[in-house]
Amino acid sequence: MAGGYFTTQNKRIPGAYVNFSTDAQEEITIGNRGIVTMPLSLNWGKVREFVVIDNNTDFKAVLGYDILDPQLLIIKETLKRAKSILLYRINTGVKATKIDSSLTVTAKYEGTRGNDITIKIVANPDVASSFIVTTYLDGEIVDEQLASTIGDLQSNDYVVFSGTASTALTASAGIVLTGGTNTDATSANYTTYFASCEVQDFNVIALSTSDATIKGAAATFVKRMIETEGKKIQVVMSSYSTADHEGVISVENGVKLEDGTVIDILTAVGWVAGATASAEINKDLTYEVYEGAVDVTERYTDTQIETMLNAGKFFFVPKKLKNGVKKIVVQEDINTFVSFTKDKGKEFSINRSIRTMFDIGTTIPEFWEQTYIGKVDATDDGVNAFVGDVINYFSNLQELGAIKNFNSKEDIKVTLNSDDSAFALVGVQVARAFKKLYMQVKLK
Secondary structure (H helix, E strand, O other), X not given: OOXXXXXXXXXXXXXXXXXXXXXXXXXXHOOOOOEEEEEEOOOOXXXXXXXXXXXXXXXXXXXXXXXOOHHHHHHHHHOOOOXXXXXXXXXXXXXXXXXXXXXXXXXXXEXXXXXXXXXXXXXXXXXXXXXXXEEEEOOXXXXXXXXXXXXHOOOOOOEEXXXXXXXXXXXXXXXXXXXXXXXXXXXXXXXXXXXXXXXXXXXXXXXXXXXXXXXXXXXXXXXXHHHOOOOOOEEEEEOOHHHOOOOEEEEOOOEEEOOOOEEOHHHHHHHHHHHHHHOOOOOOOOOOEOOOEEEEOOOOXXXXXXXXXXXXXXXXXXXXXXXXXXXXXXXXXXXXXXXXXXXXXXXXXXXXXHHHHHHHHHHHHHHHHHHOOOOOOOOHHHHHHHHHHHHHHHHHHHHHOOEEOOOOOOOEEEEEOOOOOEEEEEOOEEOOOOOOOOOOOOOO
């Protein structure tokens, strides 16, 4: 989709190019989601392909473990809020395998999880020359079938059977697969992942890595997507507030769950990404409760909190909410942008405002491409039709509480240029949730 920012009105590709700036007036400065993509190193699963994961997924077949297994902790935490995950297994490895007489059994996917697979072949007591072939994963039955020859065997979600088709099966107390290994992901693998993301639809990248080089590459990628490619996305990663950009959210601490599980900073990235992706444009995650959390991994003084907020850091704190019950909440829903200017003010640091801006920067270009390019004449009538559509859109945003003080007669100006283009100047005041109360009490 053509889009992104423009410096002059000289674009070659048909599309809608949307700039944002902060109005100099003081009142302005006060001013379908839910998809996370995530590159992970795993022990099982498709290699370097996007796989859609949600709460209805057969996790054991797709990822090798039950969703409650610690191996999938970050996925479980992400799906507490995300509607779905575009999962990308970024590492590879070697498939576990075993040859038993004429039968070869090979794990469906590369990785060490294949070493936990066992095949048992037992004579069928009800049918002569027939066998019950059972596939076990870590001691649990995951597939069972009847077969007489190798050719009768059907590959399943865990193994592939091969050998001479006409060869009769023989009983086996246990064919244990071995040799499955994992290969570490490289920086080049992440570069490939980012390139693959360019043609996927999602809201947020969850990047669970401590590698500063990879985090820097992610920040550069997201900045380019927003400003050049017109793809309005954010990335969530740990301890990277130096990004100083509205597209980057830097998580600074984790939480402790009521069952004793520690969600470290790299795992907390998943929850933040899921919550950010699923938050509607009129939703602020400030003081949002982390489900099941009873404490944080690091606590901060008020002085530290103020310093961290000024640095664009996203973190969790304990707070007493209704009925005096302590909850673990988001301190403030902000991103790493802190270098405020006249043209790019504080609104860009507030994720609720960014969600509204991103919706404008995505919805209007898509509508323009679907409804106007090549279909509506570049005339005054065409301009009037577009103005009417834009008024309806911004009126809906105002009804949702995403913007405020919208005046359809004064806030939209569209100029028809001499060629096949138009220039739209729109004034928008982004709505924000209450965060501070200043009160002076006089004693009588």
